[in-house]
Amino acid sequence: MRFRGLATLPLLAAAGAGPVAGQPTETVAADFERSGLELVLRSNGGDATDARVARLAALYVAKGEPPSPFLDPGSFEATFRGAIELDLNDSFHFAVRGNGGVRLSIGGQVVLEHDALPGGGTPAATADEVRLSKGLNPIELVYSSPARGDSWVRLTWGNDYLPEEPVPPASLRHGVSTALDRGRSRRAARDLVAGDAVSLARVVPAEYAERRIRRDGCLVCHSRDGAPASGPPAPDAGPTHAPPDLTWAGEKFRGDWLADYLAGHPADLPRPHPGVQTPASRGETDLFAVGLHHQHGLAASPPDPEPVDAELAAVGSDLIRGDRLGCHACHALGDEPALGGEGAEEAINFDLVRRRLRRPFFDWFLRDPQRILPGTKMPQFVDEDGYTALYDVFDGEAARQFEAIWHYLGTID
Ligand code: HEC
Ligand code: HEC
Numbered sequence: 001m002r003f004r005g006l007a008t009l010p011l012l013a014a015a016g017a018g019p020v021a022g023q024p025t026e027t028v029a030a031d032f033e034r035s036g037l038e039l040v041l042r043s044n045g046g047d048a049t050d051a052r053v054a055r056l057a058a059l060y061v062a063k064g065e066p067p068s069p070f071l072d073p074g075s076f077e078a079t080f081r082g083a084i085e086l087d088l089n090d091s092f093h094f095a096v097r098g099n100g101g102v103r104l105s106i107g108g109q110v111v112l113e114h115d116a117l118p119g120g121g122t123p124a125a126t127a128d129e130v131r132l133s134k135g136l137n138p139i140e141l142v143y144s145s146p147a148r149g150d151s152w153v154r155l156t157w158g159n160d161y162l163p164e165e166p167v168p169p170a171s172l173r174h175g176v177s178t179a180l181d182r183g184r185s186r187r188a189a190r191d192l193v194a195g196d197a198v199s200l201a202r203v204v205p206a207e208y209a210e211r212r213i214r215r216d217g218c219l220v221c222h223s224r225d226g227a228p229a230s231g232p233p234a235p236d237a238g239p240t241h242a243p244p245d246l247t248w249a250g251e252k253f254r255g256d257w258l259a260d261y262l263a264g265h266p267a268d269l270p271r272p273h274p275g276v277q278t279p280a281s282r283g284e285t286d287l288f289a290v291g292l293h294h295q296h297g298l299a300a301s302p303p304d305p306e307p308v309d310a311e312l313a314a315v316g317s318d319l320i321r322g323d324r325l326g327c328h329a330c331h332a333l334g335d336e337p338a339l340g341g342e343g344a345e346e347a348i349n350f351d352l353v354r355r356r357l358r359r360p361f362f363d364w365f366l367r368d369p370q371r372i373l374p375g376t377k378m379p380q381f382v383d384e385d386g387y388t389a390l391y392d393v394f395d396g397e398a399a400r401q402f403e404a405i406w407h408y409l410g411t412i413d
Helices: 008-014 178-197 205-215 255-262 282-295 310-319 350-356 359-367 398-409
Strands: 037-043 049-054 058-061 076-086 090-098 101-106 109-114 130-132 135-144 151-159 162-166 172-174
Touching: 037 172, 037 178, 049 178, 058 282, 076 151, 090 101, 090 109, 090 162, 135 151, 162 359, 205 282, 255 282, 310 398, 350 398, 359 398
Parallel strands: none
Antiparallel strands: 037 049, 037 076, 058 151, 076 135, 076 172, 090 130, 090 151, 101 109, 101 135, 151 162
């Protein structure tokens, strides 16, 4: 699809491409076909700029680390620019979480502006739903990092029938720009000189993860961000071994589990990963996993899963039984095999879930499994208003029932 809304581009610039206006980043309007957004980074108090592609409108830069291999550590400004592409007209609430300041413009209009986000993960949200048109809707998110501490930002959307989620990479588009071209050639030149010996100290995890994904051929077998796998299906691919879509891997898996899995560590494997060239050292596998989180604006996973509340766990243990929500039909409970539901052979043993998943993903996935893993056999238990069919527990509130199940999961050996 070609970018047709040319008239909106000057508008967008006028609405204040803001502090980075004047930088050589104008989009060439004829070409908005690439997925993800253009991300221009500029150090505060210096003239250094750099640009790369961001899969999502999100970033995470740990304290003391540089936002780009070509900028020094310290406060910076990040501008995400491109378009949201839709198949149909629709309206959404947008919300931004993070620390520091943001200005979000959509279709050339500023819809959200905060000098200082509330912090602690509390969202700043648009007052009303923003109407988007079928086709391409220009978007610009300008983020200013705080003076100290970790810097992070994350853009989500949602509406009456779509539970809040990060604006999906498959809906984001950007064009070519001189800034991106320059960023690309700088990286190519650096890689040529350094090869694999790029000092890890100067490596930005989000970029490192992307390089590994491409270099290790992950996308030959796995679909991601709306793009199908580039290779043919593996010859022995049966129903239980289809490579899952990787779009949300950075939200889904705990970094420690993912690092183990990719390193081929035998512990905790539901099924072993097919042998592929994976990062060599444990330090690199860890960096890979952290980089995937950072691409989504998430911190590295906390070292230990949260403690179990015994009372809630007892409620959860009741909820998952065959005559209640019925999770046990498909999911094994440690040594207790699944009772045998459709798709049981693809379901993960419940004893692994807390070691694999990040808690927010667990809650999000259960609200709408199909949306997050299209084609999955995992059923949806929640209606649009957030209730399950079991009204006798917590008045049917799905969020509280799932919390109880989460605690129960921590008790299975
Ligand atoms: C040769 C094809 C192939 C390549 C290349 C490949 N994978 Fe996979 N991957 C698979 C298959 C098949 C599965 C499903 C394994 C299973 O659970 O049976 C899988 C599963 C996964 C899972 C899912 C885990 C789960 O339990 O839900 C992750 C994460 C993953 N791969 C990441 C990667 C990454 C990252 C790369 C690149 C370093 C990669 N894969 C390269 C085929 C591949
Ligand atoms: C009809 C079979 C079925 C039932 C019933 C079912 N699941 Fe699942 N579930 C699956 C399958 C299949 C998957 C694997 C999804 C995938 O990767 O495509 C899954 C995946 C999951 C995951 C992700 C696990 C991971 O580590 O990747 C969680 C969490 C989960 N289910 C929780 C539940 C809960 C809680 C219930 C009961 C409220 C439940 N499931 C009921 C089939 C089922």
